[in-house]
Amino acid sequence: MSEKVLIKGNEAIAEAAVRAGVKGYFGYPITPQNEVTAYMSKRMPELGRAFVQAESEIAAINMVYGAASTGELAMTTSSSPGIALMQEGISYMCGAEVPAVIVNISRGGPGLGNIGPSQSDYNQSTRGGGNGDYFLIVYAPSNLQEAVDITYKAFEMSQKYRNPVLILGDGAIGQMAETVILPEFKEYSSKDHWWELNGCKGRDSRSVKSLRLAEGTLKTHCLHLKEKFEMVKKNEVEYELTGNDYDILVVAFGTSARVAKSSIKEAKKNGIRVELFRPILIWPYPYIQLAEAAKKAKKILVVEMNNGQMLFDVIYAVKDESRVEFLGKPGGEVVDPDEIYEKIISIRG
């Protein structure tokens, strides 16, 4: 049964994963996502499921790789520097086509940076992140209800395409508390789809691997992956466009989009025609839909909590750099509604 609760973001994400049927959770301490691991350490054993505090993020993602290679639902959560360490395992899982859910409650970088909410992992998230030719399916929730709903469906999405799904939140999403409706418990029982490693009873033995040494086999595999990613691009589009009457179109995702909504509300009160385009899936990116929405905008304002990363996707979609403006807030700080409001005023012409 679904239920309405007041809950912290990190715990809401954890409970949504539990309700989606996650069988194995593997994590390592890092701020600002520690509540997920703490929650899971109690919740998973309570349900007879697996929880391990790994010795490192490298080990955590490889535990996920192992668990998920059996066909069971597995996940890990971390924050930016930890996600950087996980790129090895993520690349292997993409090569071996092993599904899993990875949550990045991201923080300011580069390096150890700080623990403030940041969107500076956009490039890493949407361009693969590790070695080789691959993509992750990447969601960017903007509030807790969305984070819950996305976490809940991310497992299915990862299974559907046999590819890891990344949920790119940030410290604000992880640390804030909101009222959310938790989805009902799903009974997940792993089915055999002819690739899982679950013991070779009554069948030939199988392997899950990313190594393809024989001449031409890696090329064939990469072309297969390309075909798969093209299918994801075709099938999966998620975005929000708040209205149809605008001269200025703000483009933002996650927390910066949430903040932009209040600035837009304020600007509209003052007679400015402005709306928000918010990608919910940031890979695949809604290029076609943004290009269409941008047609009637005199100005397109990209707002990000970084030095300009999604900006390049917007320019690629709009194909007219002269109309694109940028407001960036790097360094693990949440963009201020007044800053966005002032930027809107300054570019309205």
Next chain:
Amino acid sequence: MKTVYEKPHSLTDNKTIYCPGCNHGFVHRLVAEAIDSLDLREKTVAVAPVGCAVLLYDYFNFDVVEAPHGRAPALATGIKRVRPDLNVFTYQGDGDLASIGMAEIIHAANRGENIVVVFVNNANYGMTGGQMAPTTLPGQKTTTTPFGRDTKHDGFPFRMAELIGSLPAVAYSARVKATSPKHVLAAGKAIKKGFQNQIDEKGFSFIEVLSTCPTNWGMDPVKALKWVDDAMESYYPLGTFKDIDGGK
């Protein structure tokens, strides 16, 4: 006619790419025999390393997942924790297990994961052409220790079976070799004990096998076996360093 010799069902018909005189073939067979004899083949998932044994899935006739370099014990942990009914083991070389994967092996052992680890120690990185490994002997020449391993510069080799055996959560840790029929039989017994421990849910079992690498050692196979008996064994004594059954 009575069958006196048969290939284990747990091995495929594929020919291995191992060099002449390499002990990997022996060790594969011992693992396969142990798994056959305990009727575990159909519920086994093995974790392959990065190194000479990376193509394990071509040689073993059961499910195999290939791990990133050194991470096999983490994968095995993940598999066993969500599917305790499966028989799980890693097969790793010395660079994989004792260098890049040191954290993963120590922590899997320290958690007492109910898995088996087969550790093939041939004192160098074989696959990449014979570099210094964490188990390269003092004075031993490799492509990265051209004047012999200088312990002042490179430190000392790790005695992994002793190190693992010192951890309280470990059920079994032993070092064996495969240089004579007698020792091959003893090695097979140790490996089988590891899998029996897993069936009995006793916890982490670690079997280190001293092994040859004639190609990178620059020796013929017979000389290489002798080098294991003399040089390697004098630094790496055979024995059981932990057995919660008290050696029974």
